[in-house]
Amino acid sequence: MGTALVYHEDMTATRLLWDDPECEIECPERLTAALDALRQHGLEERCQRLSACEASEEELGLVHSPEYIALVQKTQTLDEEELHALSKQYDAVYFHPDTYHCARLAAGAALQLVDAVLTGAVQNGLALVRPPGHHSQRAAANGFCVFNNVAIAAKYAKQKYGLQRILIVDWDVHHGQGIQYIFNDDPSVLYFSWHRYEHGSFWPFLPESDADAVGQGQGRGFTVNLPWNQVGMGNADYLAAFLHVLLPLAFEFDPELVLVSAGFDSAIGDPEGQMQATPECFAHLTRLLQVLAGGQICAVLEGGYHLESLAQSVCMMVQTLLGDPTPPLLGLMVPCQSALESIQSVRTAQTPHWTSLQQNVAPVLSPSTQSPEGRSLPLLGESPTCAVAEDSLSHLLDRLCLHPPSPVCTAVASTVPGAALALPPGVLHKEGSVLREETEAWARLHKSRFQDEDLAALGKTLCLLDGILDGQIRSAIATTSAPATAATLDVLIQRCLAHRAQRLLCVALGQLDRPLDLADDGRILWLNIRGQEAAIWSMFHFSTPQPQTTGGFLSLILGLVLPLAYGFQPDMVLMALGPTHGLQNAQAALLTAMLRSPVGGRILAVVEEESILQLERTLAQALHGETPPSLGPFSMASPVEIQALTFLKAQLKARWKLLQVAAPPPQP
Ligand code: X5A
Ligand code: ZN
Numbered sequence: 055m056g057t058a059l060v061y062h063e064d065m066t067a068t069r070l071l072w073d074d075p076e077c078e079i080e081c082p083e084r085l086t087a088a089l090d091a092l093r094q095h096g097l098e099e100r101c102q103r104l105s106a107c108e109a110s111e112e113e114l115g116l117v118h119s120p121e122y123i124a125l126v127q128k129t130q131t132l133d134e135e136e137l138h139a140l141s142k143q144y145d146a147v148y149f150h151p152d153t154y155h156c157a158r159l160a161a162g163a164a165l166q167l168v169d170a171v172l173t174g175a176v177q178n179g180l181a182l183v184r185p186p187g188h189h190s191q192r193a194a195a196n197g198f199c200v201f202n203n204v205a206i207a208a209k210y211a212k213q214k215y216g217l218q219r220i221l222i223v224d225w226d227v228h229h230g231q232g233i234q235y236i237f238n239d240d241p242s243v244l245y246f247s248w249h250r251y252e253h254g255s256f257w258p259f260l261p262e263s264d265a266d267a268v269g270q271g272q273g274r275g276f277t278v279n280l281p282w283n284q285v286g287m288g289n290a291d292y293l294a295a296f297l298h299v300l301l302p303l304a305f306e307f308d309p310e311l312v313l314v315s316a317g318f319d320s321a322i323g324d325p326e327g328q329m330q331a332t333p334e335c336f337a338h339l340t341r342l343l344q345v346l347a348g349g350q351i352c353a354v355l356e357g358g359y360h361l362e363s364l365a366q367s368v369c370m371m372v373q374t375l376l377g378d379p380t381p382p383l384l385g386l387m388v389p390c391q392s393a394l395e396s397i398q399s400v401r402t403a404q405t406p407h408w409t410s411l412q413q414n415v416a417p418v419l420s421p422s423t424q425s426p427e428g429r430s431l432p433l434l435g436e437s438p439t440c441a442v443a444e445d446s447l448s449h450l451l452d453r454l455c456l457h458p459p460s461p462v463c464t465a466v467a468s469t470v471p472g473a474a475l476a477l478p479p480g481v482l483h484k485e486g487s488v489l490r491e492e493t494e495a496w497a498r499l500h501k502s503r504f505q506d507e508d509l510a511a512l513g514k515t516l517c518l519l520d521g522i523l524d525g526q527i528r529s530a531i532a533t534t535s536a537p538a539t540a541a542t543l544d545v546l547i548q549r550c551l552a553h554r555a556q557r558l559l560c561v562a563l564g565q566l567d568r569p570l571d572l573a574d575d576g577r578i579l580w581l582n583i584r585g586q587e588a589a590i591w592s593m594f595h596f597s598t599p600q601p602q603t604t605g606g607f608l609s610l611i612l613g614l615v616l617p618l619a620y621g622f623q624p625d626m627v628l629m630a631l632g633p634t635h636g637l638q639n640a641q642a643a644l645l646t647a648m649l650r651s652p653v654g655g656r657i658l659a660v661v662e663e664e665s666i667l668q669l670e671r672t673l674a675q676a677l678h679g680e681t682p683p684s685l686g687p688f689s690m691a692s693p694v695e696i697q698a699l700t701f702l703k704a705q706l707k708a709r710w711k712l713l714q715v716a717a718p719p720p721q722p
Pocket of ligand 2: 226227228356357358
């Protein structure tokens with residue numbers, strides 16, 4: 055449906071006219087660097103370009119006082135000395151004769167973006183603006199911000215479109231205290247901000263930036279602050295924050311629109327943030343948000359002061375908004391101790407307000423959740439992990455990959471007549487097969503598990519697998535007869551490993567037996583979602599119950615499957631829907647959509663014939679990047695589901711550090 059890019063070059067006009075080391079980083083080159091990079095990567099021309107128009111005084115008045123608006127208007131005619139004097143009345147602010155015009159364009163750009171998304175002209179978009187907005191308040195400029203672009207956009211969406219639930223995700227490295235104040239008692243706007251805090255010793259030095267500020271009155275629980283108490287937070291820390299804090303609450307909130315205060319001073323190289331997250335991380339954060347609100351995302355630039363890091367991060371976000379696959383995330387997927395402490399403190403502060411957090415109870419081990427051997431597993435020491443390269447920043451930014459999309463995005467080989475009739479546009483039916491002799495050779499290896507009539511399907515499935523491994527196709531759907539599903543999976547695993555794949559994630563749903571000769575060498579992560587009970591064979595092979603509630607299903611995906619998938623960093627995902635997989639369409643769509651991110655979209659879904667007519671279109675849409683439909687009303691996970699997940703996570707978190715939601719106790 056398209057991505058809007060809202061911009062106006064007049065917004066490069068405002069600039070600092072005197073010496074001020076604190077303010078000089080907010081410079082016009084920020085916009086030109088971002089735009090140049092978008093052009094260079096061919097991303098700008100793939101967007102719907104909208105030229106920004108000034109917000110009206112009435113629109114500014116949705117957030118700001120008439121006196122304050124008049125005061126800013128007056129700055130147009132002040133001389134440099136007067137501008138300087140007025141600027142000094144605020145914290146970290148400079149005015150320029152063009153500030154009023156630029157700030158009205160910035161707010162107007164945000165509103166145009168909201169219009170474009172909410173009228174359905176586009177699916178999502180980014181407004182590239184200056185000055186930024188999230189620090190500005192009803193009657194005060196603050197932290198380079200003059201009008202609160204995102205807050206005005208939220209009020210506007212409520213007023214003009216009658217929206218009742220808006221999520222604001224503020225990933226700028228500073229606390230958007232302006233947004234927090236404006237919606238402090240408003241339960242219709244959920245405001246999430248992470249920010250450099252250092253126990254209050256970082257700008258803007260406010261106690262209300264801490265995790266225990268949760269909003270007031272009706273708005274209690276609708277302000278979510280995640281303070282970072284150390285610099286150097288990286289990809290794993292940001293991912294953990296999304297998986298364990300933001301997304302559980304966001305799914306429960308069920309927003310109709312997502313606004314992003316998209317500051318990139320939280321990226322590596324930024325002088326303000328001093329954080330370590332690479333530009334690719336913003337592709338992943340964006341993709342994770344795209345499962346919310348039917349994919350309706352309006353992002354508005356806030357901070358970001360390292361020009362190259364800013365430009366690359368903006369490209370990553372726009373590329374993801376356009377639907378391109380996410381590039382791999384580098385680095386050890388291990389959140390640091392300080393990040394875990396922060397995550398724990400915000401979860402504790404928010405628990406009274408969110409059912410999805412109340413699902414986390416202390417682990418109680420019942421006999422039904424013991425490992426099959428009836429004892430706890432010995433915890434493994436350091437198992438194989440990916441070597442992390444100690445790249446220098448410029449090297450990291452250099453080898454940033456902006457992939458061209460593969461020629462075929464999603465291919466379907468169906469053996470069931472009537473399937474593949476209702477495929478969404480862009481999804482191709484694929485007829486190819488590997489050589490007959492090859493198929494027969496694989497079948498002979500698994501003799502008695504394939505019938506003659508299964509061979510045609512196996513040949514097609516292998517061809518799809520090769521297509522994915524070769525990069526010819528991004529993702530695919532194949533069918534098997536129910537009795538041959540497990541054997542097909544065995545062949546696929548063997549072939550994958552015999553080929554180029556270093557690591558393979560298998561997510562098997564329903565009654566599928568664990569392959570007999572499944573290697574436990576760290577190359578295959580086998581997760582079976584079936585039945586009622588959890589079971590653990592090793593740190594790489596385990597099964598978890600089929601959730602029956604939306605709360606249980608979301609906890610499974612956000613709390614277990616995605617942390618594992620991101621921690622394992624597989625080359626591709628094999629998703630198998632076997633007999634009694636029990637997945638509803640919306641669940642299948644969400645699981646598929648979310649599994650795409652950690653593997654750059656490389657998923658082969660193998661579906662047993664009985665389910666294909668019902669699931670094919672849903673799977674094809676999800677693989678193709680369409681936003682999954684809502685799971686329906688939120689229902690709390692059952693005690694059995696909570697217990698099983700708690701047990702699994704307790705056993706597995708020694709190896710899979712992204713499963714942690716709290717800091718481990720200090721070693722004696
Ligand atoms: C929008 C933004 C930062 C102000 C920092 C003042 N403002 N030291 O990133
Ligand atoms: Zn900032």
